[in-house]
Amino acid sequence: MNILKDIRDFFFPRTCACCGKLLSSQEEGVCISCMVSLPATGILNTPENEMERRFWGIYPIERATSLYYYARGGAVASILHEMKYHGRKRLCRQMGRIMGAELIGTGFFDGIDFIIPVPLHKNRMRERGYNQSELLARGISEITSIPVLTDVMRRIHNNATQTHKSAFERWENTEGLFGVTEKAALLSGRHILLIDDVLTTGATISACLDALRSVDSVKISVVTLAWAKS
Template sequence: MEKIFWGRFPIVRASSLLWYSRGGKVAHILAGMKYYGRRQVCRHMGEVLALELQSSGFFAGVDYLLPVPLHPDRLRTRGYNQSLLLAEGISRVTGIPVCDGVLRRVRNNQTQTHKSAWERQENASHLFQLAGDTRVLERKHVMLVDDVLTTGATLTSCAEVLSEIKEIHLSIVTLAWTK
């Protein structure tokens, strides 16, 4: 998974727990998490992810978990951010604090579900900006948390903005990965 980000931005490590395939069990879980209000499933899957990866040392040295934010309009409509709930589940197991609010989605882009790799990249460019006091992340190892990785466009857009923070180190974890 780390290879997806090579040449895009410096990455410490990256991993995902599950493989995603359209129509499969993982797709069903993700749909429930995103569109059917299954908040407890989000937290539980974060806990499962953390329990599976923790013994490998995957979370060693990580200072903060940073969930990929939703646009305020989508957050208002959905009522929750599934990536934040995943991060909270990971935090319950690892004890790593969740740092929410330093990254803001500034454009309510269309869903990427049915887009090509090129369209995803274009759709995800300039999506985020820093918000609030980001000094807390200076010289820290921050792990971006998202529900699913496809082309890496959204996470790359996050990383581009976060790279403005002095000496930040980035890792990535997602619940699922489609290859």
């Protein structure tokens, strides 16, 4: 198996998503040097943390956390860019596994029944070929064994990218963005974990929460790989 991996790496060199250097056979997605220098939020499972408070008055979520701080042009931004636009599907799953490994010992996943990634519109899915948030969810599931559901919520509009929008425009751009399917009845009385790659203003996650209001007695927690703390 190691010989096959070495042959693969020879013909298809793997590079670090942050610094671009060649990865060793023991490294996956991000080199060890870059990984240890990523700006960790340190939130983990801290009750009533600042990220959780971003949703107060919007929806009574159970828990919220993010692993790294996002800064434009920084290492975390490079990882997200590689995940979303350069087809780094293995990197997505690897970062999900890291999220799972970091949080599983804190009790963050206790009582959670299902993991639900923020869905892409079918047109965007067709263009990109994958949903980076779903792959993050798959990585977390590998660590936690919590099942991933991708058919209970759908993206109604193929809205324009949020990248260069103001905070107000981001909220306006996500109004009525998501809906639930008939299979969402499965979530009644359950505790679900919403996952996305990055939290900026919180508009996208809040639009998901709005869509899930129709589900009876559902409990919701939130986790993202990165957080653009303002």
